[in-house]
Structure formats: structure tokens, C-alpha cells
Amino acid sequence: MRLNEDFYLNEDVVEVAQLLIGKVLHTRLDGQHTAGIITETEAYNGIVDKASHAYGNRRTARTEVMYKRGGCAYVYLCYGIHSLFNVVTNQSGIPHAVLVRAIRPLEGIPIMEARRRQHASNKRFSSGPGSVSQAMGIHFSHTGLSLTGNKIWIADTGIRYSPSQLKATPRIGVDYAGEDALLPYRFIVDSR
């Protein structure tokens, strides 16, 4: 049920992004348990990917976490306001990551509503990477946390989608990445 290290060591980050659709993201932070079904992801393909923070093998204090062994969280602050949650994949030294862009709330919905200060019926409640982190209580200070620990983890509950429900598109907000901005590395499912 809970994804183990083998899942995160997959060397194909685009495949992992696709496999994460339908998995359940859990957090137990500040004693509060919340969970949601992952419905949108984006793959960031390491040093050859112009959209990746690790493009060109750039190692900085911020990106160092991406070089860790797969199975930990890379969370960073975006636009000074939003924490964006990524799953680090592949073996140590290869900075692959998958950004979680949307979830469908599943457990602890009142807790999420309090964090978001809006009702779960709102269309943008947990759609968009900043909203996902806020709903799940994930903060950029959580970067580096293991996904096989007891604070943040991901489970397979057997949810599967047919190929016709799943679509791949270019990634959002990466226009600066030139031709890499066109790669179909974003996966999204219409779960309604």
C-alpha cells in the first residue's frame, strides 16, 4: 500500500510522474492527518532539462536535495509566497523530481479547509501546486523529508485510470525553457 523506496528509485522520471497519478498523498503534520488523490503531476528531467532547477548540473543549497537518493521531498518557495512540493526520484546524484500540481481531497477535509481558508467545493481548492501544499500543510521548511517516514508519504490504494482518462501536455509556466517547454511531461486526469 505505502510506496517503498523501489518506487522512487525508478530511473524514468516521466514514467514516475505518470504512475503517481491516482496515488494517495498523505501528511501527518502538527498531529493532523490529511490525504488526497494525486490528479496532476509534472516530470523534471534533471541536468538535461532546461525547465529543471538542476539544469546543467547546477548544485546550490536549494537544489542539493534533488541530488539525494529518490524517496524524499523537494519543497521550495516560489514567488515569495508559495511552497511547491516535489517527489525526488532516481538514485543518488541524479536530480530527478516530480512536481505535484493537483490533488482531490480524500481525508481530513475540514483540516484542509481551515488551512486553505476556503471551502473544498471551490474549484481552485487543491488545484495548483501552491494550493496543494497549503491544503496538505507542506511548507518549504519540509524540504529533504523522507517519503518513507511518518510525516509525508504516498500510498497505492489500487486506483487506476484508463489511458483515455489520462492526458499528457506541455508543462505550465516554463516558457523560459525553450524547446524543453514543449515536452509532454505534464500528466493530468479528469477525475470528474
Added chain:
DNA sequence: CGGCCGATCCACT
């Protein structure tokens, strides 16, 4: 529903 735009602050140059 869609487009515009300001917010806000850390990491990197």
C-alpha cells in the same frame, strides 16, 4: 469564465 496584475521573500548572480 477568462484575463490582468500585484503580492512577497528567498536564493542566486
Added chain:
DNA sequence: GTGGATCGGCCGA
């Protein structure tokens, strides 16, 4: 000093 893997309020249609 600069700018961003975004969000939400506001506006017009």
C-alpha cells in the same frame, strides 16, 4: 539587485 515550476481578487463579458 533581480526574478520566479503561483495565487486570488477584481474586472468585463
